Amino acid sequence: MSSTILFYDRPAERWFEALPIGNGRLGGMVYGGTGTETIRLSESTAWSGAPSDTDVSPTALRELPDIRRLWFAGRYGDAQRLAAEHLTGRPSSFGTNVPLPRLRLDFADGAAENYRRELDLDTGVVRVEFDQDQTHRVREIFASHPHGVIAMRLTADHPAAVSFTATLDDTVLPGATTTTEDGLAFSGRAVESLHSNGKDGTAVEIRARFEIDGGTFRRDADTVTVTGADAVVVLIAVGTDWAGEDPAGRAEKLVAGTGWDALRSAHVEDHQRLMRRVSLDLGAAVALPTDVRREKLAQGERDDDLIALYFQYGRYLTIAGSREDSPLPLALQGVWNDGFASSMGWSNDFHLDINTQQNYWAAESANLAECHAPLVRYVRRLAETGQITARQMYGADGWVAHTIANAWGYTAPGSGIGWGLNVTGGAWIALQLWEHYEYSLDEEYLREQAYPVLRDAALFFLSYLVPEPAHGWLVAGPSESPENWYLAPDGATCSIAMGNTVDRVFAEAILRICGRAATILDVDPSLRARVAAARERLSPLRIGRHGQLQEWLDDFDEADPAHRHTAHLVALFPERQITPRGTPALARASAVTIERRQQAAGWEQTEWVEANFAAFYARLLDGDRALAHITRLIADASEANLLSYSAGGIAGAPQNIYSFDGNSGGTGAIAEMLLQSDGEEIELLPALPSTWRDGSVRGLRARGGFTVDLTWRDGELRQARIHSSTGAVARVRYRDTTFEGLEFTA
Numbered sequence: 001m002s003s004t005i006l007f008y009d010r011p012a013e014r015w016f017e018a019l020p021i022g023n024g025r026l027g028g029m030v031y032g033g034t035g036t037e038t039i040r041l042s043e044s045t046a047w048s049g050a051p052s053d054t055d056v057s058p059t060a061l062r063e064l065p066d067i068r069r070l071w072f073a074g075r076y077g078d079a080q081r082l083a084a085e086h087l088t089g090r091p092s093s094f095g096t097n098v099p100l101p102r103l104r105l106d107f108a109d110g111a112a113e114n115y116r117r118e119l120d121l122d123t124g125v126v127r128v129e130f131d132q133d134q135t136h137r138v139r140e141i142f143a144s145h146p147h148g149v150i151a152m153r154l155t156a157d158h159p160a161a162v163s164f165t166a167t168l169d170d171t172v173l174p175g176a177t178t179t180t181e182d183g184l185a186f187s188g189r190a191v192e193s194l195h196s197n198g199k200d201g202t203a204v205e206i207r208a209r210f211e212i213d214g215g216t217f218r219r220d221a222d223t224v225t226v227t228g229a230d231a232v233v234v235l236i237a238v239g240t241d242w243a244g245e246d247p248a249g250r251a252e253k254l255v256a257g258t259g260w261d262a263l264r265s266a267h268v269e270d271h272q273r274l275m276r277r278v279s280l281d282l283g284a285a286v287a288l289p290t291d292v293r294r295e296k297l298a299q300g301e302r303d304d305d306l307i308a309l310y311f312q313y314g315r316y317l318t319i320a321g322s323r324e325d326s327p328l329p330l331a332l333q334g335v336w337n338d339g340f341a342s343s344m345g346w347s348n349d350f351h352l353d354i355n356t357q358q359n360y361w362a363a364e365s366a367n368l369a370e371c372h373a374p375l376v377r378y379v380r381r382l383a384e385t386g387q388i389t390a391r392q393m394y395g396a397d398g399w400v401a402h403t404i405a406n407a408w409g410y411t412a413p414g415s416g417i418g419w420g421l422n423v424t425g426g427a428w429i430a431l432q433l434w435e436h437y438e439y440s441l442d443e444e445y446l447r448e449q450a451y452p453v454l455r456d457a458a459l460f461f462l463s464y465l466v467p468e469p470a471h472g473w474l475v476a477g478p479s480e481s482p483e484n485w486y487l488a489p490d491g492a493t494c495s496i497a498m499g500n501t502v503d504r505v506f507a508e509a510i511l512r513i514c515g516r517a518a519t520i521l522d523v524d525p526s527l528r529a530r531v532a533a534a535r536e537r538l539s540p541l542r543i544g545r546h547g548q549l550q551e552w553l554d555d556f557d558e559a560d561p562a563h564r565h566t567a568h569l570v571a572l573f574p575e576r577q578i579t580p581r582g583t584p585a586l587a588r589a590s591a592v593t594i595e596r597r598q599q600a601a602g603w604e605q606t607e608w609v610e611a612n613f614a615a616f617y618a619r620l621l622d623g624d625r626a627l628a629h630i631t632r633l634i635a636d637a638s639e640a641n642l643l644s645y646s647a648g649g650i651a652g653a654p655q656n657i658y659s660f661d662g663n664s665g666g667t668g669a670i671a672e673m674l675l676q677s678d679g680e681e682i683e684l685l686p687a688l689p690s691t692w693r694d695g696s697v698r699g700l701r702a703r704g705g706f707t708v709d710l711t712w713r714d715g716e717l718r719q720a721r722i723h724s725s726t727g728a729v730a731r732v733r734y735r736d737t738t739f740e741g742l743e744f745t746a
Helices: 060-072 076-086 247-254 260-275 290-298 304-321 369-394 425-440 443-464 501-521 525-536 567-571 584-599 607-619 623-636 661-674
Strands: 005-008 019-022 026-030 036-043 102-106 112-120 125-132 135-144 149-156 162-169 175-180 183-189 203-213 216-219 224-229 231-240 279-281 675-677 682-684 695-702 706-713 716-724 731-734 737-740 743-745
Touching: 005 290, 019 112, 019 135, 019 304, 026 135, 026 149, 026 231, 036 149, 036 231, 060 076, 060 369, 125 260, 135 260, 149 162, 149 260, 162 175, 162 183, 162 203, 162 231, 175 203, 203 216, 203 224, 203 247, 224 231, 231 247, 260 304, 279 304, 290 304, 290 623, 304 623, 304 661, 369 425, 369 443, 425 443, 425 501, 443 501, 443 525, 501 525, 501 567, 567 584, 584 607, 607 623, 607 661, 623 661, 661 675, 661 695, 675 695, 675 706, 682 706, 682 716, 716 731
Parallel strands: 682 731
Antiparallel strands: 005 112, 019 026, 026 036, 036 102, 102 162, 112 125, 125 135, 135 149, 149 231, 162 224, 175 183, 183 203, 203 231, 216 224, 279 695, 675 682, 695 706, 706 716, 716 743, 731 737
C-alpha cells in the first residue's frame, strides 16, 4: 500500500524543512520544535499595492505601427529599441503578496527523545510528538477550511504539564503585537517599497486565541504565558480589508471558538471529501523519513512510492491552497510565502507565461475541479481590466493580459523588455476556463462564465492580428516568446518579434475554442464565420534547419541555447496542435527542441521546467523520459519537505526560492503519463515507464465527464473501469487498440 504521510525524526530548522498547512486562504509552515514551536503565517490577500489606471505606456498605440514596419523590413534592432522605449508597462503600485508574522511558542528547555513529526495527507493534520522530562508531548496542527482558522492542540500524558510563552513576532510589516483578554493580536499593513510605493496595501489583522484546560493564563505587553495546563487549544485567524472586508471583525469572528473535537472532525471530513477521490499505488511504502528517502532518490536509488507520495502531495497542496471560495487563485508561492520572492525583483504575484497555469495542472485531471474556481473568477476579472489595456495599447476589441498580474487585475505589459511583452499571457490563462468545461461539460458554466471571456479573447485577436508581407499569414506582435532572445540577421540580439510560435498557438486555440463554444451554445453565427476565416490564415508551425520546432516566424538561432523557457512547445502541451500520431514530423521536431535545450551548456534546470518536460514527454508517449524528469524534479528541484523550488542563480534568484508550480506541475505530469484525453478519445497508460511494472490508480478524470480506474501488472493493462457522469460511452485507446465502452479486463 502506498504511503500518504511525510514524516521526519527531527524538528525543522529552516523553511524548507517545515510542513505546510492551508485552508485555501490562510497558510502556515509548521516547524515542530521541542524548545520553540514556530508557525510561519501567510494569507492570500495580504497584498501591497493598489489598482492603477496609468500602467499602459501612453505612447504605445502611437508607435505600434512603426515597430511592426521596422521588424517586417528587417530592422530588428531598431524595432527592439523602439519597443523597449514605448511598449513596456509603467506599474506604479503593482505590489506583492507579503509574509506575515510568525506565531512563536517558547517552552522550557529539555532534551527530547523518540521524536516524530509528520504531515498526514489523508487527514491534512500535522502531528508532532516526543518524550521530554519523562512526559510524552503531542501537538496537532491543521488549517480548517470550514472554520477559517489554523488550529493547534497541545497535550501531555501528565497533568499540568503544558507551559509556554507565546507571541506574534518577526515580521516585515509595519505594525504592533498586543494582547487581548484571551490571546494575542497583531495590527499592521501590507506595505513595501520594492514592488509598490510604500504606502498602498491591505490592512492586516491577526488574532490568536488560547483556550486552556487547567493552569493559568497571564498577559504581558506583547506576550501571553500559559503555566501548568493539562491541554491548550490555539486558534489563529487573519483578516484583511481586501475587497472591502472588515479585517479585525473577520479575524475576531473566526477565533470566537468551536470545541476541538468538532473543529477537527469538520476539518478532516471536509479535507477527505477531496483528498480521497484519487489513489495511486506504485509499490510498497518505504519506512524511512521523507528527507532521507529524497536524498536516496537523488543518489540514484529507486523509490516509486516516493513518486506516488509526491503526486498526492501536489493534490494536497492544491486543496490547501485553492478552495472553491478562495478570494484569489494560487500565486507564485501558493498561499505560502517564504519572504524571498516578495523581496526581490520577481514579486510573489501571478506569472502568466506558464507558472500560474502550471499551478492548476493538478486541478482537473487529478479530480479537484472545485479548486479551479478561484482561477476562473480571477480570469474573468482580468478579462474586465484587460479591455482597457487592449483599447489603450493596441486600439483593439476584446481583452488582453501579458506576463504578470496582481491582486488588483493588472493586465499591462511588465516593466522590463525581454520578459514583459508576452502578449498572449491572457489567452493562455483563459484556456483554463475551457479546460474546466471540457472535464465537466457544464453548459450553464460555459454560457455564463467561460464563453464571455473566450469570446472577448477571440475578438482581441481578430483586431490585433496583422498580415505579414511575405505570405499574407496573420501574425501577432510585436511581442516576446517568453522569456527568450534570438540572434537577428542584422546583428542585433532581440526579444521582440512578429509571429512568435507561442502567439500563433494561442491565437489558434482561442479562435478554435471560441468557435466551438459558440456552436455548442448556438450563438454568434457571424463571429463563428470570422474566427474560422482567421484560423485559415494563421502562419503554419515550421521546422528549422536544426530539425527543431521553430520558436520564431523565421529560423533564428537562440541567443541563449540553454534557456529554461520553451514557450513554442505549448503546441505539444497544453495544446494538442502537435501529436505523435497526428503530426509525427512536428512531434519529432519538438523532441529535438527539448534535447537541444538540455544538451546546451548551462541548461537552466529548475522546478517548473522539470514538470514541463515531463508533461512534454508524456504527450510524446515516452514514459521513461517523462519519469526521468519527474525524478529530477523530486531529487534536484524539491527540498526536504518536498516543496519545489526555483534554483538560485537562475532568473535572477540569489538563492533557492519556493515555487508552487513544481509540485502541482509534477502531479499533473504524472496524471498525464497514466491517462490522456482530448474530448474525443481516452488513452490508457499512454506513457507508462518501463520500471512501473505493477500498479493501480483510481479516480483520475478524463475530458467528457469521465472518471477512470486502472490496474496494470507486469507492464500490461489488466483492468480499466470508466465511470461517466453524463451517461456517454467512451471511445478508449490502449496502445494501438481502440474500443468503445466503460470497462476493460485483460
